[in-house]
Amino acid sequence: YETTNNCLSVHIQISKTKTAMMKDIPTTHVDCAAVFKSGNTQSGVYTLTLPDSTQEVKAFCDMETDGGGWTVIQKRFDGHVDFHRTWQEYKKVSGFGEPSGEYWLGNDFVYKLTNVHSYKLRLQLNDWEGNSGLSQYDQFSLESEEQNYRIHLKGYSGTAGKISSIGQPGSEFSTKDADNDKCVCKCSQLTTGGWWFDACGPSNLNGMYYQQGQNSNRFNGIKWYYWKGSGYSLKSTTMMIRPVDFSSSL
């Protein structure tokens, strides 16, 4: 992504100059759809700015899939990043990991974005046998930290199961140090990772990463039940969001 980063730093320099000259012109982008609309149509890591704030966060923008403009909020593909993290680590705007690799974009950021605007959620999943699956939701939002980032989803479609593996009504978010699930147990401690556990529910894309050959009969792996069953741990996952009214024409 070196080329993209170079372009980006030039872009940031120009933005800063513009801001200094014309204070009323917004020169920052809240999501990858806005980055795309500004003419940056190459996939890569971009700097975003929170709605109504000057706080910046780096995210990976997928500018190719289904017309582009997707802000990637979760990505896993080789297990190099530990996802068994605390509430604070999942919460903080920048999340954890590296946007150019495996990462989680912070719950506070996703909450703020999805409450300003209406977003779709797209999940791209891969198993170890070369199959890919898709789960898409026409509407996605998170509630605030006070509501434990409860997830709201509507309009499921896709090939990774005929039924959504995130149940309705949406669950609250739990981590190893914050138990907000519907189980007398603590799902995050049992199955690892932060997620919208039910009791403990049919999915956990933030579970333990298992390599090929180690990926079956795992109760604490990367689970998407209605596609691969209960003990199967996936090879790779991407979660990304885009405004519902996005169109790729510039």
Ligand SMILES: [Ca+2]
């Ligand atoms: Ca519990």
